Amino acid sequence: MHYLISAPHPESHFLEIQYTIPGPGGDYLEVQLPAWRPGRYELQNFAKNIRTFSAKDHKGNSISLHKITKDRWKLRTAGCETVTITYSYYANQQNAGSSYLDTSFCYLNFINFCLYTEGRIDEPCTIDLDLPDHYQVACGLPQTAPRRLSARDFYQLVDSPLLASPQLQKLSYVSHGIPFNVWFQGGLPFDGKKLVRDFKAFTDVQIAAMGEFPEKDYHFLNLILPTPYYHGVEHQNSTMIVLGPLDEGENLYTDLLGVSSHELFHAWNIIKIRPKELLPYDFTRENYFTTCFVAEGCTTYYGDLFLRRSGVFDDAAYLKELHVYLKRHFEQAGQAALSLTESSFDLWLDGYEAGIPQRKVSVYQKGALVALILDLYLRKISNHRKSLDTVMRAMWEEFGKPFVGYHYEDYVRVAETVAGHEIPWYWQECITGATPLEHRLNEALAFVGLQMAWDQNGVDLRDTAGATERTEREKWLRGVRCEV
Template sequence: MHYSISVPDPQSRLLHIIYTITRIETDYIEVQLPAWRPGRYEIQNFAKNIQFIEAVSATGRKCDLYKVTKDRWRVGTEGENEIQIRYTYYANVRNAGTSYVDEELWYLNFINFCMYTESRISEAYTIDLDLPENYTIACGLSLKGKNRLFAKDFYELVDSPLLASQSLQKCEYQVENVRFMVWMHGNIRPDWKRIEHDFRRFSAEQIATMGEFPETEYHFLNLILPTAFYHGVEHHNSTMIVLGPDDEGEGMYTDLLGVSSHELFHAWNIIRIRPKELLPYDFTKENYFRTCFVAEGCTTYYGDLFLKRAGVFDEEAYLMELEVYMKRHFENSANATQSLADSSFDLWLDGYEKGIPDRKVSVYHKGALAALILDLYLRKISDHRQSIDNVIRLLWVRFGKPFIGYSLQDYKDIAEEVAAESLEWYWNDCIFTSEPLETRLNEALEFVGMHMSVSEDSLVQLHVSEDLHGKAQRDKWLSSVQVFESEE
């Protein structure tokens, strides 16, 4: 399988794509464009951005082509063993899951516009990019020659976004045997010394917690916009992040740290520790699953926690971020009628929209608070010998590393194995019903000398006690598992 991609007129925002299919042995083939992308569990109908499409044989003869569904085409081959699908795709949106081209930048998410041939999704792909001179490519795919990329199969291809421009900036660092690259495109002068220091620390903390890293290299791809923006998407050995504004202020740097730590942890949690309902991805329709509160809730909880453990955040900064999750849940959806498990399932329905009042909860915010409750409870009953770290590591060893997919029951069983007791109260009050979370949350926070209050007008505040016992437990909770070298 082969793709050639060019942009003859950058102002048009049109990608010109040639998809070459060889070794055809049937009278017709069917080609499929994905209807959704990993990391965003909603139907997105990328086919609406195709402006023109045709099928041509190796000899230049036009072949019959017609739509079977909204994003699937049947091509009559009539004895031809090689066919080209030629089409144009409108790439004019800049968020962490789209594609965009102009006179200075190629930003490509192959999931948006690359097709696969029915029954041949596991074949290898090469991608030739007709890039302008002196463009640098940032991408997790293997680079073969100047502008040719290689993917072992369609799944790897569409899980590897790309930035290319003349003005890409980069820094590198290494943790153990893993090479990390931080790429920036935009009107910004990064403080690379600070970035390298902080990124190295939270990367080391995550690897120490999990025991190993799944890849030999990892790319942080950052597109910095002049306007306010915050979005990140996880990929198998990279993350695509879009942030703004490009004022280089402290707020934007905090956002960069938070989203980068979150997305890096996804390299374990969801990329490989994946719900069995998503193995393999079916790109033609919804892939329903009830454990997004694990995939996104636990990752949201860990993202900032790793920054504190690594010494990038101090305690005050970390607790401010924790209070933000509390505010977003209790001030917006404390009385929602859906459980976390049901809201996970309904991501495909309206999970990324505001929705009607008091219906759904956020798998990110309530999911993070549910993870906090489990973590502090496990620490309390074991004097910190067990924690949610043990739960996630067991998920990694049993389901992520062998890449076999876990079920909701598997998650429950592992949590109760770590607790060495039934956690029926937790599943009932935090996961499977719409029981208000305030009581369970404050029971957990009390162990570490903290309390959350909700005022009559639903404003949330996190209170921290200096009680010596609570402070000692809080220090243990927030302490690093990685031993960092002393710094001047």
């Protein structure tokens, strides 16, 4: 499968794509444009950005085609040795899951505009980029020739965003023998030496916690905007991050650390430790699953916790972020009617909208809080010999490393195996039920000398620790694992 991507008039924001299918075989074939993208569990209907669409055979003759769904086409291919589909796509949106093109740079998410052929989604792909010679390219895909990328299949292609421009800036470091690159488009408003030191620190801690890194290299792709923005999306060996404003200074750097640590942990949790319902992705429709509280909640919890363990955050900075989760959950959805599993399922309905009052919970915020509850419970009953780390490491070994997918019941089994007994209260109250979290959360926080309370300004996180609780808090925040 071959794609030629060009931009003859970049000021128009239109990409021109030629998709060539070798040896179509048969009288007909069908091609599909994805209706959604990995990391965002809602239908986005990218086909609405296609303006022109036509097809020719190997002799240059037009091929008969017609649209059979909103994003699927059927082509008559009898006697064709190859088929080339030519179409234009409007790329004029700058978020971490979109595509954008102008006269100064190019930002591509192939999931937005690359077609695949029904029955041939597993075949290798090559991508030729018709870009100016002075453009530098940042992407997780290997470059097999100048301006040529390769992917083992369509799944890898569309999980590998790209930045290209003459202004790209790159910082690099190595962790546990793995090369990491941090790319910036739109400016590098940070101290490069400090950034490399901090990124290496949280990367070192994450890899140590999980035992190994899933990929041979990794790329942080950063688009820095002059206006306020905060968005990140995980990918196979990269992440796309959009932040702003450029001149925000220390707050922007804190945002960069938080989203980068979060997205890096996704390299294990969801990219490899993936719900069975998402293996393989079906890009034509909703892929319902109930465990996004694991995929996003545990990742949200660990994103900031790894920053504390690595010394990038101090206690005050970490507890400030925890306070944010508390406020957002309890002030927006503390009495919500839906459980975490129900809210995970309904991401495809309205998961990224505010929704009606007290209907659903956030798989990110409540998911992080219930991850904290489980982590502190396991630490308490085992004197820190076991923790949520133990659970995630076991999930990696059993489901992520062999890439076989897990169900909700698998996560329950692994967590209870680590605990050494059943924990029905946790699943019934925190995960599958809608019981408010105040009691269980404060029960867990008491172990490390903290309490969540309400005051005249809303939710407050109070330090109630004596000497014993401060010792437990230090072990938790440093990730200490006591000897048996």
